[in-house]
Amino acid sequence: MTSASMITVGNWQGLLGHGAAPRELECLLAVAGGASGKEAARILGISEDGVKKRLLCLGTKWGVTRRASLVAEAFKRGVISPAVTTLALLMAVHGMLGDDQVMRIRRGGNSGERRIETRVATRRAECALAVA
Template identity: 70%
Template sequence: MTAETSITVGNWQGLLGHGAAPRELECLLAIAGGASGKEVARTLGISEDGVKKRLIALGTKWGVTRRAALVAEAFKRGVISPAIIALCAILVGHSIAGTEEFTRVRRPGERKLVETRIHRRAECALAVA
């Protein structure tokens, strides 16, 4: 996804060009994130009626009437997805490219060894004091 064809609102990402106008998509993404109509209006700087009208317009285009059904239809059409999916795609890309920075697999006892050293240092510091 490129920046020109997608919109991100909160933890949700939506694709343009699938029948939703940019402002309709912004409202839909905010609703998918759990925001109320009033919260969406405040965030986007429009009236609550403006949010309702945009969601009704999108619902009319897709043939649904309820907000939950509108979000479900957007999932079916592949218009919206959680932004975490984009993050996973980036991590997979790094692992394929050979960048081990994000995908380093630690040995099972490595963390425990570090914790043991920290505890010993703390015990020595208390014994000296």
């Protein structure tokens, strides 16, 4: 596989030639990494509406309507792959060392708070992976 057929955004990689245009794949990888539409737009240097349009186009091609379903479908099709085994190993090691800050999940009634906590944990893990 050549590097030209792969796109990387953060610690996520996507394969071209599986039904997703390059920009659609970039938007998908950003969202899979936990970025909101606004954050993905900032990362990719496009407008938030551009991100929404690309994800809508890809969802239409694959027959899904929600972002989470789009990411799940991409996994199922083998289009995207995170450094998931390394991330799982890192989280397990932190759990064994007793680092409660990494494993803590707030149980607020607000689902947005959970989403933010997940992004924070993901970013911490990505930073640790980049250092390692």
